[in-house]
Amino acid sequence: xxxxxxxxxxxxxxxxxxxxxxxxxxxxxxxxxxxxxxxxxxxxxxxxxxxxxxxxxxxxxxxxxxxxxxxxxxxxxxxxxxxxxxxxxxxxxxxxxxxxxxxxxxxxxxxxxxxxxxxxxxxxxxxxxxxxxxxxxxxxxxxxxxxxxxxxxxxxxxxxxxxxxxxxxxxxxxxxxxxxxxxxxxxxxxxxxxxxxxxxxxxxxxxxxxxxxxxxxxxxxxxxxxxxxxxxxxxxxxxxxxxxxxxxxxxxxxxxxxxxxxxxxxxxxxxxxxxxxx
Ligand SMILES: [Zn+2]
Numbered sequence: 001x002x003x004x005x006x007x008x009x010x011x012x013x014x015x016x017x018x019x020x021x022x023x024x025x026x027x028x029x030x031x032x033x034x035x036x037x038x039x040x041x042x043x044x045x046x047x048x049x050x051x052x053x054x055x056x057x058x059x060x061x062x063x064x065x066x067x068x069x070x071x072x073x074x075x076x077x078x079x080x081x082x083x084x085x086x087x088x089x090x091x092x093x094x095x096x097x098x099x100x101x102x103x104x105x106x107x108x109x110x111x112x113x114x115x116x117x118x119x120x121x122x123x124x125x126x127x128x129x130x131x132x133x134x135x136x137x138x139x140x141x142x143x144x145x146x147x148x149x150x151x152x153x154x155x156x157x158x159x160x161x162x163x164x165x166x167x168x169x170x171x172x173x174x175x176x177x178x179x180x181x182x183x184x185x186x187x188x189x190x191x192x193x194x195x196x197x198x199x200x201x202x203x204x205x206x207x208x209x210x211x212x213x214x215x216x217x218x219x220x221x222x223x224x225x226x227x228x229x230x231x232x233x234x235x236x237x238x239x240x241x242x243x244x245x246x247x248x249x250x251x252x253x254x255x256x257x258x259x260x261x262x263x264x265x266x267x268x269x270x271x272x273x274x275x276x277x278x
Pocket of ligand 1: 024111
């Protein structure tokens with residue numbers, strides 16, 4: 001008999017009306033058809049989640065994200081090729097992404113950015129840094145041209161990312177999704193007007209520095225997300241995530257900020273509307 005404790009079945013936090021999920025992957029959660037999308041949204045709504053931004057990180061996934069957003073009025077899409085897959089950004093992909101970004105239900109270009117973690121761990125499967133940089137610059141230009149928010153994925157690429165963002169044209173809004181960088185990067189990002197979006201890892205015991213970053217972000221530069229099906233917040237770390245569980249992260253961020261959770265939810269909802277133009 002295994003001595004390992006069975007993992008608990010994750011449950012939503014106490015309902016927090018008006019909270020949002022600023023970055024999730026509904027298709028990766030298992031929601032592909034309209035009915036499946038509606039089921040995820042219904043469970044999220046029961047937990048107080050009013051709005052969801054779902055992200056496609058490859059061309060097929062971006063089509064899924066846009067279809068979900070066109071189907072359910074509480075869902076908006078972000079479309080891009082993920083940095084690890086930047087070699088897929090060929091001419092056909094560029095042409096289709098440029099079209100998708102102009103759709104009114106697509107509210108962000110992303111996730112794009114830099115990921116050196118996977119370059120180190122799976123170099124043959126991961127686009128090299130110079131290909132990632134070229135793709136990032138193309139996505140920045142698309143965000144600027146369309147007036148949509150730029151949604152950044154950054155894993156262990158702080159210095160290069162901050163350099164590229166500084167010397168590029170400035171999108172209307174720049175969101176650092178699943179913010180996981182050191183506090184000095186948080187301060188620099190806040191100074192530049194970027195929006196820090198916090199995911200379940202802000203709840204992990206060892207991540208005091210992320211909670212400090214969440215406390216430092218002014219209202220208007222703070223979002224909350226699940227990045228589901230990944231990054232499940234405590235106390236369900238390691239299980240499968242979905243938008244209905246975003247409340248755990250919101251309560252943790254509210255505590256780190258010494259803020260009333262309902263007030264935080266209202267602020268984050270207003271930031272969602274401004275950033276994504278909804
Ligand atoms: Zn993501």
